[in-house]
Amino acid sequence: MLLANVISRILTHFGYLKRDIYMEVRCASIEEVRQHIDRIDRDVVALLAKRGDLVTQAAGFKKTTDDVRAPARVEQVISKVRGIATDFGASPDVVERVYRAMISAFIEEELKTHSTLKEKF
Numbered sequence: 725m726l727l728a729n730v731i732s733r734i735l736t737h738f739g740y741l742k743r744d745i746y747m748e749v750r751c752a753s754i755e756e757v758r759q760h761i762d763r764i765d766r767d768v769v770a771l772l773a774k775r776g777d778l779v780t781q782a783a784g785f786k787k788t789t790d791d792v793r794a795p796a797r798v799e800q801v802i803s804k805v806r807g808i809a810t811d812f813g814a815s816p817d818v819v820e821r822v823y824r825a826m827i828s829a830f831i832e833e834e835l836k837t838h839s840t841l842k843e844k845f
Contacts, residue, residue: 776833779830802820802824805820
């Protein structure tokens with residue numbers, strides 16, 4: 725079984741993906757394309773919210789701002805998602821750019837949370 729199928733089944737099982745998210749879609753109009761994109765955007769935002777919650781939790785475990793920035797971890801994640809992109813037939817370069825932007829934004833938020841937590845203690 726392809727790795728992409730295994731990942732899809734696992735994520736679907738745990739409720740992270742709708743079962744049909746990776747099914748090929750053939751649209752008859754631009755409106756239909758946009759409707760599908762809008763549904764995907766909703767799922768992406770929901771997953772970003774879950775990721776953001778975990779990032780906030782992670783801030784409490786980190787002792788320094790260097791721990792928050794964690795450049796080695798960033799590169800580990802980038803390497804991982806480039807591989808996943810390849811498995812799904814997506815552009816690894818596009819996925820990397822999206823992830824770098826997302827990680828950068830989450831690091832900014834995590835630094836704020838980390839600073840607030842450290843002020844309390």
